[in-house]
Amino acid sequence: MLLGACAGFVAIWVVLAWSTGSQCGWMALFGALDVAWILRLSGWRPGPLRAAVGIVATAAIVALANWMIIAVHMGEVMGFDPIDSALRLGFRHAWLVVQLANGGFELAMAALALLLAAIASR
Structure with missing residues (x-):
């Protein structure tokens, strides 16, 4: 359920x-809230394990969203569909574009999302 969400x-x-x-x-914050909500709905027991899963899932959402963006x-520029382009994208190239595309606001939102995931998922 968490993977699909x-x-x-x-x-x-x-x-x-x-x-x-x-x-x-700013979507990272909504991603953290979505993860916390799904963890609660799916019956995960409250505690540090659920908070850790929430943090990992939120980090995965942020990383995968950046990769896919x-x-x-x-x-779009090279004439590939998104999945084909994602499979061809190299880690170093993606890391360079992430550094260029994400400013202080995006980094702050990602950090706040991880904190929000830890608090909301407990």
């Missing part, structure tokens, strides 16, 4: 970022 949230984030032409770093934009 994370994949769905990444898809929404990527479509929103693609349509607006920005990174939409880059892949969509690169694929």
Whole structure:
């Protein structure tokens, strides 16, 4: 259930970022809340394990969303569909584009999202 929710949230984030032409770093906060909500709905017992899973899932959402946003934009330029572009995208190239595309606001939102995930998932 958590994996499906994370994949769905990444898809929404990527479509929103693609349509607006920005990174939409604020979506990380909603991703953290979505993870906390799904963990509660799926019956995870409260405690440090659920908080840790929430942090890891939120970090995965942020990383995968950034990867796919880059892949969509690169694929659009090179004529690839998003999945093909994501599979061809190298780690070093993605890391360079992430550093160029994400400013202080996006980094702050990602850090706040991890904190929010820890608190809301407890």
